[in-house]
Amino acid sequence: MPNFSIGVDLGGTNLRIAAVEEQGSLLEKISLGTRVTLGRDHVINDMCDAVQHLTAKYKDLATLEGIGIGVPGIIDMRTGMIRESPNLPGWADSPVRSEIEKRLGTRVILDNDANVAAFGEKWLGAARNFDDVAMLTLGTGVGGGIVLDGRIWHGMVGMAGEFGHITVEPEGQLCGCGNRGCLEQYASATAVVRMAHEAIANGEAVELAAAASNNPEFSAKAVYNLAIQGDESARRIFRHVGRSLGIVLAALVNSLNLPIYVIGGGVSSAWDAFSPSIFEELRQRSMVYAATAPSDPLSDATGASAKVDPGAGRKTIITRALLGSDAGLYGAARLPMVAR
Amino acid sequence: MPNFSIGVDLGGTNLRIAAVEEQGSLLEKISLGTRVTLGRDHVINDMCDAVQHLTAKYKDLATLEGIGIGVPGIIDMRTGMIRESPNLPGWADSPVRSEIEKRLGTRVILDNDANVAAFGEKWLGAARNFDDVAMLTLGTGVGGGIVLDGRIWHGMVGMAGEFGHITVEPEGQLCGCGNRGCLEQYASATAVVRMAHEAIANGEAVELAAAASNNPEFSAKAVYNLAIQGDESARRIFRHVGRSLGIVLAALVNSLNLPIYVIGGGVSSAWDAFSPSIFEELRQRSMVYAATAPSDPLSDATGASAKVDPGAGRKTIITRALLGSDAGLYGAARLPMVAR
Numbered sequence: 001m002p003n004f005s006i007g008v009d010l011g012g013t014n015l016r017i018a019a020v021e022e023q024g025s026l027l028e029k030i031s032l033g034t035r036v037t038l039g040r041d042h043v044i045n046d047m048c049d050a051v052q053h054l055t056a057k058y059k060d061l062a063t064l065e066g067i068g069i070g071v072p073g074i075i076d077m078r079t080g081m082i083r084e085s086p087n088l089p090g091w092a093d094s095p096v097r098s099e100i101e102k103r104l105g106t107r108v109i110l111d112n113d114a115n116v117a118a119f120g121e122k123w124l125g126a127a128r129n130f131d132d133v134a135m136l137t138l139g140t141g142v143g144g145g146i147v148l149d150g151r152i153w154h155g156m157v158g159m160a161g162e163f164g165h166i167t168v169e170p171e172g173q174l175c176g177c178g179n180r181g182c183l184e185q186y187a188s189a190t191a192v193v194r195m196a197h198e199a200i201a202n203g204e205a206v207e208l209a210a211a212a213s214n215n216p217e218f219s220a221k222a223v224y225n226l227a228i229q230g231d232e233s234a235r236r237i238f239r240h241v242g243r244s245l246g247i248v249l250a251a252l253v254n255s256l257n258l259p260i261y262v263i264g265g266g267v268s269s270a271w272d273a274f275s276p277s278i279f280e281e282l283r284q285r286s287m288v289y290a291a292t293a294p295s296d297p298l299s300d301a302t303g304a305s306a307k308v309d310p311g312a313g314r315k316t317i318i319t320r321a322l323l324g325s326d327a328g329l330y331g332a333a334r335l336p337m338v339a340r
Numbered sequence: 341m342p343n344f345s346i347g348v349d350l351g352g353t354n355l356r357i358a359a360v361e362e363q364g365s366l367l368e369k370i371s372l373g374t375r376v377t378l379g380r381d382h383v384i385n386d387m388c389d390a391v392q393h394l395t396a397k398y399k400d401l402a403t404l405e406g407i408g409i410g411v412p413g414i415i416d417m418r419t420g421m422i423r424e425s426p427n428l429p430g431w432a433d434s435p436v437r438s439e440i441e442k443r444l445g446t447r448v449i450l451d452n453d454a455n456v457a458a459f460g461e462k463w464l465g466a467a468r469n470f471d472d473v474a475m476l477t478l479g480t481g482v483g484g485g486i487v488l489d490g491r492i493w494h495g496m497v498g499m500a501g502e503f504g505h506i507t508v509e510p511e512g513q514l515c516g517c518g519n520r521g522c523l524e525q526y527a528s529a530t531a532v533v534r535m536a537h538e539a540i541a542n543g544e545a546v547e548l549a550a551a552a553s554n555n556p557e558f559s560a561k562a563v564y565n566l567a568i569q570g571d572e573s574a575r576r577i578f579r580h581v582g583r584s585l586g587i588v589l590a591a592l593v594n595s596l597n598l599p600i601y602v603i604g605g606g607v608s609s610a611w612d613a614f615s616p617s618i619f620e621e622l623r624q625r626s627m628v629y630a631a632t633a634p635s636d637p638l639s640d641a642t643g644a645s646a647k648v649d650p651g652a653g654r655k656t657i658i659t660r661a662l663l664g665s666d667a668g669l670y671g672a673a674r675l676p677m678v679a680r
Contacts, residue, residue, distance in 0.1 A: 146596075148488065148493075155596055156598060156599045156632070156654055156656070157631075158597070159631065160595065160596055161597075162594040162626075162628055165594050165626065167590060167625050168510065170508065170509065178624060178630075179590075179625045179626075180624075243510075247510060248591075250506070250519075251588075251591050254499075254503065254505050255484075255500065255501065255503060255595065256493070256500055256595075257494070257501075259496045284519055284520075285507050287502065287519075288495075288502055288505075292496070292497060314497050
């Protein structure tokens with residue numbers, strides 16, 4: 001009988017639960033809203049109901065290995081407590097893992113959402129042939145995760161992978177974290193919209209201004225749509241995104257010399273608009289990259305080279321994520337499989 | 341019978357060879373000049389003579405485990421060839437390891453000099469109670485090394501730890517590597533002297549100008565001497581050193597969340613002058629640091645906290661190296677001991 005596990009992507013908005021077979025095939029996925037306002041107990045109820053439904057349905061076909069949960073916050077890996085989670089108010093410092101374990105009677109592993117996304121891309125996505133990978137997730141904020149020797153690198157207190165708060169402009173935009181010039185201020189969806197409003201305020205962006213005034217939900221996607229239509233102001237914003245990512249990726253390449261770096265999250269849909277600037281910065285700012293760059297990094301960016309001949313060429317690959325919003329779900333499901 | 345090994349620190353100027361017992365005590369050290377201009381074969385001869393002298397002398401007292409050699413360049417760990425070494429002209433792409441192995445009839449391990457310095461500090465120095473450490477070596481340039489789970493982290497092609505070329509000022513000083521604003525341009529001995537000449541040229545540094553004109557070998561040490569005498573121009577230069585180190589350390593803390601980061605190399609003698617700026621930047625630029633900072637980071641800077649209660653407090657320690665120029669020698673000697 002094969003094994004399976006349950007992965008949970010517990011977001012501030014969406015709650016998704018999937019049963020995944022150990023070879024990586026999806027058995028079933030349940031998508032719910034996260035009823036954050038009803039409080040922690042309601043959300044845990046919803047989650048446990050869905051997990052129990054899936055467990056009951058598949059337990060005669062396969063053996064359950066456990067439950068993995070990706071959480072938007074900092075996890076204390078020893079105690080299974082959430083240390084901090086701005087998107088899950090009231091969840092900090094409560095014994096979430098042991099509570100869920102008690103409810104479900106099976107092993108539960110919690111991890112950070114950006115970590116499990118990296119783990120998912122490593123298992124089944126863009127980095128599936130590699131043991132070492134760093135992933136940046138460009139969403140409302142910028143998250144990150146590192147996998148070394150096939151395992152999530154947590155660091156001393158579970159805070160590794162905070163790439164979104166690496167300084168790219170020492171005197172730059174003020175960040176919510178208190179620093180100036182964090183990557184998150186230039187490469188998140190929030191940042192794209194802010195930079196668009198700045199360009200509009202400067203009176204230099206007619207098309208952006210028109211798009212913003214017609215659209216009460218003016219978004220990074222709207223800026224991208226203008227960029228692919230050739231609007232120079234919109235294109236400039238994505239060059240700024242790419243330049244900022246390039247500075248941080250150069251620091252990571254110089255420090256860790258990993259074989260592959262994956263860019264995921266909603267903003268990665270604008271890959272065509274920002275990735276040329278990434279490669280330009282990398283070539284200038286990292287001798288390590290220059291010495292190991294593929295001859296055509298943009299073609300590698302499709303993930304093609306990740307499929308063929310990994311490592312043999314010993315090239316540094318910078319590429320888009322392949323699993324979209326499912327990366328975290330698969331990565332979470334993978335947690336109990338490797339923690340045997 | 342105890343074990344011992346031979347460590348070699350092969351620099352562009354000095355060639356040092358030491359016999360070290362497996363508990364870390366020094367049996368004997370030989371210091372020579374590196375006769376680079378006479379060519380590779382002469383230097384290898386000098387090195388092998390010294391190694392054979394030490395081997396013959398101690399082989400009846402202890403069992404030789406092998407030879408470790410720290411080299412200022414990029415090593416291909418698979419082939420034992422030097423890929424690139426600006427300070428050892430003519431050494432690149434030659435089979436150095438196998439040649440020395442043949443000459444000495446024992447196992448030889450080559451590694452990068454900054455890597456072995458980190459490994460030495462991890463074994464016997466400031467990081468001796470930790471399995472995970474990053475070290476920055478501030479000399480003529482800025483080198484770096486990472487130890488994870490007790491082993492040197494080489495990365496894909498042996499180029500990990502190039503902290504000196506992380507960008508701290510995107511539009512800053514041009515670096516020899518082709519990038520602008522590399523850490524090396526603000527935190528090396530070369531950079532300290534350059535910044536002093538810049539201050540003199542601006543007419544804002546009377547004391548520095550006097551010191552420079554009286555001294556044909558005006559050095560980073562001379563700038564430091566003025567700084568500790570209270571000269572504001574000299575102090576400003578070391579604040580710039582500390583700020584630049586703080587930006588890079590914040591990136592490393594945010595990315596890797598290691599328990600300890602060690603600053604070594606000649607410039608680290610000016611620790612008092614630049615370290616306060618490091619901690620100031622770290623607190624601003626790294627939430628991870630802010631969440632894990634010791635209450636008095638400067639007192640930890642003596643290495644005291646590294647001796648007591650490592651990890652238990654789960655604090656991020658930023659500290660001076662303890663072994664001085666011997667770090668690389670001890671680290672090199674350690675290589676064959678752990679590669680059993």
